[in-house]
Amino acid sequence: MYRTHTCGELRITDKNKLITLAGWVQTIRKFGAITFVDLRDRYGITQLLFGESLNNLLDENPLGREFVLQATGTVSERSNKNPNIPTGEIEIIVSSFKVLNKSVVPPFTIQDDTDGGDDLRMKYRYLDLRRNIVKKNIELRYAVSRAARNYLHHQGFMDIETPFLIKSTPEGARDFVVPSRMNPGQFYALPQSPQTFKQLLMISGYDRYYQVVKCFRDEDLRADRQPEFTQIDCEMSFVEQEDILNTFEGMVKFIFKEVKGIEYTEKLERMSWEDAMRYYGNDKPDIRFGMKLTELKSNYSGEDRNIFKKEIEASGFKVFNDAELVGAISVPGCCDYTRKQTDELTEWVKRPQIGMAGLVFAKYHSDGSLKSSVDKFFDESTLKSLAEKCQAKPGDLILILAGKEERTRKALSELRLEMGERLGFRKPDEFKLLWVVDFPLFEFSEEDNRYVARHHPFTSPKPNEIHLLDDASQYGTIKANAYDMVLNGNEIGGGSIRIFQRDVQEKMFAALGMSKEEAQHKFGFLLGAFEYGAPPHGGIAFGFDRLCAILGGSESIRDFIAFPKNNAGRDVMLDAPSTIDDKQLEELQIRFNLK
């Protein structure tokens, strides 16, 4: 046995016990005849005291940072206590020790405030994982997974594994593919999600399934995206949308309670996709703060979405008149923005990523007066009515963007989030959940010149709209039985009620421009299965990594993955991907045609 205790558990009540610890040398502090060593393991840090009698032994077996050390000694009360660590009242008077392994000098310090940059820490991820801060993230991840599993288990869900070597599917993200040696010229694909398998499990009668499972998508990465990521994947039979929303609202609340100690008692708001787009410009609104979008003029019919249209037409202001959408947000308490600040905001919206031509603003001063960048076109009383219509209060800064519908809506959303961020409204320790529901079933793809599934091709239309699948002119109007759970402006989960009748599924494939033969070739197994008594079913999948990151107050999911990949999908520790031996290529009968 290497140890009797861990480095985090000994207390003053253990005084005089003879114990053995094993761990890593955190720091060495030498004071002439005596030497202090902080010994670290996963559980904490305990101070070792090497007395004068061990000096010869220490000279023969010098210690260094990150050496693996076993030490036996007596728990003793410190004369100088350290209130900052749980074991701070005691130290170990070492009687004997053994260096179990040496360490070269690590490339960065293994401390909370390490001197290592991101790059280096990725390369030596196994060292970075020793750091307390990283360890806490990994522990949080485990706590989330444990809570989810506990909840689902107690709700009668079964964890069932599904294969990783599957068939490439046309819809959705790019597949990672794996060549098959035994079937030359043919490829497996890694699953983008276990979608079809969980539906088949429903057909098999396993009416409550879940899996914490890896998914693979070969797309470009971001701080919150990895080529392989983890989902909490769930599916239920004999349920309607309402059942699923309630079940998984419960799961997320349980996770909050278990992991963060937060009792999230209020019922989750349900917001239609249409309202989300209208009031937040975004299908995953951050509702921790207001600053909702106001449509001054839009393509939509209806007075309430064109509240300033008449005034705009009367003004002769070309920028607004030519725009598909003119939208505003009022930013609380920012009416005193200086020229420099408004110029800076204008530059911000003109960045290529936002892509607006300019920014119009109106300062609603505390004395009730209004000063705008378009005073030439609107007199003060008109601006006053504008302010009222935007529900601006004295002291607010009204920001207005105009242009093409889609881009402008997106820009307004970005601007709202940016101002929310600047004003400190996006607190990482405040959590606001909501459901976004009633998504459109289809989305028109300019690139492919056809409709594509907004969620995925197995999503059921609203039951009373299924007949619209027979009329191609109606595709754009069909609403889906699909839903997303949104946390602080992030989509953390999404799902749908599925199609479970063969004929509906065939219509769906046809709507997506797939021929009967193609549908049969790619999804014949599913269509076939639908003929053998498929139950009504639906499900949801949560982005596990992202959920962990948000609960941990971080923007980056990499911090919550033990061995993450970088921006370009490389594992810099392994140096993967890499070339393979000619022999392997030969076996696979693969030759390159590199461009």
Added chain:
RNA sequence: GGUUCGUUGGUGUAAUGGCUAACAUCUCAGAUUGUCGAUCUGAAGCUACGGGUUCGAUUCCCGUACGAACCGCCA
């Protein structure tokens, strides 16, 4: 595919069209019997790569590589 930013001792940062490239930390050696971000003394160690401008480039310009963030993309 695109945009932006970055690359200076082991690590993290600073500065400069020219002189010994600075600071902190780490490392090594010495001192030190109560430290816990120990302290003190000393030592060692740096301008990513390729090209251009220039009398002279770490600095300015172009390219490459690598990293990061974002846009496109991600059912």
